[in-house]
Amino acid sequence: MYDPILGSMKKLIVTLFCLLSTGLIQAQEFENKGNYATFGLGNEFFSSPVDNSFAVGSFIFNYERGISEVIGIGRIGIGATVGYSYFSGSYEGISADGSKLTVIARGTYHFEFNVPKMDVYAGVGAGGQFSNSDYFGRKFKMPHQIFAGIRYFFKPTFGVYGEFGHGSSVLNGGVVISF
Numbered sequence: 001m002y003d004p005i006l007g008s009m010k011k012l013i014v015t016l017f018c019l020l021s022t023g024l025i026q027a028q029e030f031e032n033k034g035n036y037a038t039f040g041l042g043n044e045f046f047s048s049p050v051d052n053s054f055a056v057g058s059f060i061f062n063y064e065r066g067i068s069e070v071i072g073i074g075r076i077g078i079g080a081t082v083g084y085s086y087f088s089g090s091y092e093g094i095s096a097d098g099s100k101l102t103v104i105a106r107g108t109y110h111f112e113f114n115v116p117k118m119d120v121y122a123g124v125g126a127g128g129q130f131s132n133s134d135y136f137g138r139k140f141k142m143p144h145q146i147f148a149g150i151r152y153f154f155k156p157t158f159g160v161y162g163e164f165g166h167g168s169s170v171l172n173g174g175v176v177i178s179f
Helices: 005-022
Strands: 035-042 053-065 072-093 096-113 118-133 135-143 144-155 157-166 171-178
Touching: 035 072, 035 157, 053 096, 053 144, 096 144, 096 157, 144 171
Parallel strands: none
Antiparallel strands: 035 053, 035 171, 053 072, 072 096, 096 118, 118 135, 118 144, 144 157, 157 171
């Protein structure tokens, strides 16, 4: 059976690889001991059978720190992501309103291509997800995350980012601040 999320991720990875190999995307130097915070909004897909539902969020905060000099064609970063979302709907005519809080530790690899203003990266993560709803009660899961993203800096300390992957949010974007 075709999985649209995995199919889209494969297309993204192939596209990024092609752009990187042709030199069309090149990255701003991700610095060892640099600090990066992102604030964004993502889409949320709920796996529960909720009827007439809507969701707000995920609201996403991410902190990352550069921890290596150049290794291969890039640098390594580590950090954590916190995501929060609210959902509302009904299941078999009973209210199923609730929320999710996701906390994920993650590692990234930032490609080093020496072109100003861009940072291209990919990574993995794992953590915990706490959900609470009127109908389904309280639950805890241990999600994983696989992602790829790009940052564009308008100034040395401020820019925007977009990220695509599998985990707390399939697609998210917002602002990035480096300090």
